[in-house]
Amino acid sequence: MTMTESDLRQRAARIRLACFDVDGTLTDGRLVYDGEGRETKAFHVLDGQGLKLLEENGVAVALITARRNAAVQARARDLGLQHVYTGVKDKGAVLVQLCTSLDITPDEAAHMGDDLPDLSALLQVGLAVAPANAHPWILGHVHWQTRSRGGEGAARELCDLILDAKGLRAAVLEQFGAA
DSSP, X not given: OOOOHHHHHHHHHTOSEEEEOSTTTTSOSOOEEOTTSOEEOOOOHHHHHHXXXXXXXXXXXXXXXXXXXXXXXXXXXXXXXXXXXXXXXXXXXXXXXXXXXXXXXXXXEEEEOOSGGGHHHHTTSSEEEEOTTOOGGGGGGOSEEOSSOTTTTHHHHHHHHHHHHTTOHHHHHHHTTOO
C-alpha cells in the first residue's frame, strides 16, 4: 500500500490502541532454548520505553501473540501493560474484542506484526504496520513499514510516530528535561 506522509500521520493521530505481535516484532524472531528446553526472549529497551510512553500519554497498549511464553508475561509486568494475550489463534478477533471492551473502533487501533498470523489483525485496523524484516506476503496489506527490524527498535518507531502525530513530542521531551 502506498501512502503519503500526511495520510500516515492522520491515521497515526487517531490511534487510541496500539497492538503488537511479539515474536519478530518486539523480538528479532529467533526462538532460543536453554539446556532445559525453556524458551527465552530478548526485548529491546527502546521498544519498551516507547510502549510505556504510549500508555503514559493515553494510548492503550496490547501484546497479542500466538505463542505462550513466561518471558512475554514478565516483560509485560515490567512495563506495566494490562492487555496481554498469549496463545492467540485469531489475532483479529482478539483485537476487535479489545476495541469493543475499550469502547473504541478498530479504525482507532494500530497493529504491528511481521507474518501471516498477524494478517487478520492488520486487516482490521486504521493503521497496519510491519517491521523492516516482515514476511513479504503481508507487505501489501500494511500502511507503513518501519526502517528498523523487529526486536531492534521497530516498535519504537511506531510509538514515536503516534506520539508525534498527536502533537505530543514536545511534552514527552520536556518530561525528560528538554526545554
